[in-house]
Amino acid sequence: MEDTTKSNNVNKKFILQEQVDINILKEQRREQVRLSFKRFFGNRLAVIGGAIVLLVIIIALFASVFSAYDPYEMSPMEARAELSRAHPMGTDEFGRDYMSRVFYGARISIQVGLISTSVATLFGILIGGIAGFYGKMVDIVLMRIMDAVLSFPTILLAIVLVAILGPSVFNAMLAIGIIYIPISARVVRSAVLANKEADYIEAARAVGKSNFRILFVELLPNCLSPIIVQATVTFADAIIIEAGLSFLGLSAQPPIASWGKMLNEAMEFMRTTPYLAIFPGAAISLTVLGFNLLGDGLRDVLDPRLRRGGL
DSSP states (O other): OHHHHHHHHHHHHHHHHHHHHHHHHHHHHHHHHHHHHHHHHTOHHHHHHHHHHHHHHHHHHTHHHHOSSOTTOOOGGGTTOOOOSSSTTOBOTTOOBHHHHHHHHHHHHHHHHHHHHHHHHHHHHHHHHHHHHHOHHHHHHHHHHHHHHHTSOHHHHHHHHHHHHOSSHHHHHHHHHHHTHHHHHHHHHHHHHHHTTSHHHHHHHHTTOOHHHIIIIIIGGGGHHHHHHHHHHHHHHHHHHHHHHHHTTSSSOTTSOOHHHHHHHHGGGTTTOTHHHHHHHHHHHHHHHHHHHHHHHHHHHHOGGGOOOOO
C-alpha cells in the first residue's frame, strides 16, 4: 500500500513537471513570436515591402470592386484616350479602360506566383529533404538531376517547356514551378544537412521513431526559415518570368489582361502613348520590389544572425 502511494506521488510529480515544461515551452514560443514581430516592424524596408505585397493582393482579390469598367469591354470611339477622370490611366488601342486591365492583371500575376511557388516549394521540400536526410547514392542521384536542370538558363527552359506544353497561363505556371524546383531543393537539402545531426534528431531516433516521422515531423518543420525566404524570392521571379512569357505570347492569350501581354501590345504606340507601357511596367516593378523587400525582412526576422538594422 505504501509503495503504491509513493508510486502515485511520483507519477503526480512527473505529470506536474511535464505540465510545467509544456507551459514554459509555450511561453518561450510566444516570446519568440513577439520578438519576431518586433524585429519585422522595426525594419522599415520590410514593412514597406509587406505593405506593397498586401496592396497588390487586395487589388487582385477585389479587382472587380475597384474597377469602374469591364476590362474586356471595347469602345473603339475611345481608343487610346488621354488620361482623364473617367479613365485615370487612359484606354488602350481597343478603347478598354486601362486601369481596370492593370487591376485584373494583378490577378494573373498573383495567381501565377502562388501556383508556381507552391509547385517549386512542395517538390523542393520532398526532393531536398530526402536527398539531405538519406545522403549517399540517393543524395548524389537526386542532386545531379537537379544540377542538370539548373544548367539551363531559366527563361530559356521556361520557353522550351511552354512551347512543348502549349501557350497558356496554366502551362506557364507549371513550367515556372518546374524550373524552380532545383533551387528550392538545394535550399532544403542544405537546411536538412545542417540540422539532421542535432540532439533532438538523435533523441527521436533513440525512442524508435521512423525515418519518415523524423524527416517530415521533426526535421523539416525546423527548416522552415530558409524555405519561407526562398519562397518569397521564387514568387517575385515567377511574376517576372510570366510577364516575359506573356510578352512573347507564350502565357496569357488575348483578351486576358496580363501585364506582360499589355507591354507587348504597347510597343507599337510607345511614341504617341507611352503610358500604355509605363503603367504595366510600373506594376511589375513595384510588385517584384515588394516581394524582394518582404523576403529580405523575413530573412532578418527568421535568422537574427543576418539581421541588419532597419533604415
